[in-house]
Amino acid sequence: MSELTLEGLGLKKPLDKMTAKELRQMCIAKLPSISGVSSMPKEELVVAVKAKLGIVDEPGKVSPYKDQIFTLKRTIRSLRDEKTTATARQDRDILRRRINKLKKRTRRLAQAA
Numbered sequence: 001m002s003e004l005t006l007e008g009l010g011l012k013k014p015l016d017k018m019t020a021k022e023l024r025q026m027c028i029a030k031l032p033s034i035s036g037v038s039s040m041p042k043e044e045l046v047v048a049v050k051a052k053l054g055i056v057d058e059p060g061k062v063s064p065y066k067d068q069i070f071t072l073k074r075t076i077r078s079l080r081d082e083k084t085t086a087t088a089r090q091d092r093d094i095l096r097r098r099i100n101k102l103k104k105r106t107r108r109l110a111q112a113a
Contacts, residue, residue, distance in 0.1 A: 015046050023049065065109040072106045 009030050015023070020042035027037040027049065034048050050057070063069070076099055083095040 015049055020045060063110065065112065069106050069109050072102050072109075076102050076106075 009026065011018075011026075018026075023042060023045040024037050024040075027034050027045065031049065031052055034052060037045065037048075040048065079095050079099050079102070083092055083099070086092045086095060
């Protein structure tokens with residue numbers, strides 16, 4: 001059998017983001033050496049798969065973009081307040097678009113970490 005790695009399993013998303021059903025199907029199909037998969041909750045499944053593949057989590061891992069994300073979210077909150085008090089439809093649309101762009105930027109920063 002080939003060497004077990006995350007790439008070898010052909011995962012489309014990280015283990016933590018997968019649902020329990022997806023994890024069970026993957027374990028049954030590709031990791032039959034893990035027993036009792038059908039009755040395990042998601043947290044135990046993730047731990048079992050990581051242990052089988054030799055993945056070690058780094059405790060206290062913090063995103064390098066954490067401060068930027070917080071400032072962007074603070075800006076989003078203030079723009080939302082402005083949007084509720086805006087009287088002209090055009091002003092609300094402009095603020096809505098700015099909020100939308102900032103939200104996209106925070107998601108990209110979180111994903112880059």
